[in-house]
Amino acid sequence: MINPIDTLLAEKGVLLADGATGTNLFAMGLEAGEAPELLNATAPDTILALHRNFIESGADIILTNSFGGTRHRLKLHHAQDRVHELNRSAAEIACQAAAEADRKIIVAGSVGPTGELLVPLGALTYEEAVEAFAEQIEGLKAGGAEVAWIETMSAPDEIRAAAEAAIRVGLPYVYTGSFDTAGRTMMGLLPKDIHGVTNGLEQAPIGVGANCGVGASDILASLLDMTQERPEATVIVKGNCGIPEFHGSEIRYSGTPELMADYVRLAVDSGAKIIGGCCGTSFAHLAAMRQALDSHIKADRPDLETIVERIGPLRNKPASANETGKDEARRERRRSRS
Secondary structure, three states: OOOHHHHHHHHHOOEEEOOOOHHHHHHOOOOOOOOHHHHHHHOHHHHHHHHHHHHHHOOOEEEOOOOOOOHHHHHHHOOHHHHHHHHHHHHHHHHHHHHHOOOOOEEEEEEOOOOOOEOOOOOEOHHHHHHHHHHHHHHHHHOOOOEEEEEEEOOHHHHHHHHHHHHHHOOOEEEEEOOOEOOEOOOOOOHHHHHHOOOOOOOOOOEEEEEEOOOHHHHHHHHHHHHHHOOOOOEEEEEOOOOEEEEOOEEEEOOOHHHHHHHHHHHHHOOOOEEEEOOOOOHHHHHHHHHHHHHOOOOOOOOHHHHHHHHOOOOOOOOOHHHHHHHHHHHHHHHHHO
16 A cells, blocks of 8 residues: 655654634535535535645645545435545545645545444444444545545544544545543543554555544643653644534634634644644635744743643543653652652
8 A cells, every 4th residue: 555644744843733624614615414525526616625625735645535435424314325426526525626736735534423333332333333333434536535444533442433434445544533521532442553454454554643532621631641652653633613502593612713823833843744624714814824834943841730721721630641640659658758
């Protein structure tokens, strides 16, 4: 398998991934309750504009409009028989935008969770999950996607099923978890344990990390744990643009371009190799992130106190390696005094 991420990392050092798909599509006319994936067929020019805007804002990696592209998600919109078509179209549109750029742009096929619980908590078997993900990834590969970008995952077995599907189809893959529950994923995975989820599979991931979750401070805390556990890994961080807040009937994210620029600096200092934005991250935010990335000289690794001081308070108490290390140090000091 060709690894386009390592090739571009060798040239640039750190890569900028794109921003929010859903948030920006809502601003471009997507209606509440509508499946974004259907726009690949009904409004391809809108999706093309989305990708072009991210590229113009400085993205090195763009994610296809296919997050909910498994048959389990598409059945909610009576489109479960259009998996290959919609995913292929998603990749083709992204590839068109990438081909127009004056620099290398990696097209990553977005693969989100099925929305189903796997056995024994739910009815979906592991083998059925692999089949569903393979069906989606086949479409993404047919459309030209270079990488399967498995994202916003909570369950280790679902990550593993998607990874196995990518290997079966013949695409390199990355995966990211959403650490939104007291510093863990909803299914209990710790950031430091993200690296080992696909151990034993025929092909290893070409990147792992975190996306979405709560806010920028929380995802940076997860990043510290992931890079502390395996400093040599290609670690991805794609955080939300601040915290969602209701303004009347609208949800807006609190992060300013200035905050997201500082998030990029802290992410670089914390060891991330791929940095992007998730929910709420607009084209203006991404442009500020690009400028910050290009101008930043890597500094000392921050601690949680520095992150909170610069980005804002943690929304979740982290169940993190950093906190565990501090607890061990405190216990050692107590022992040494006794």
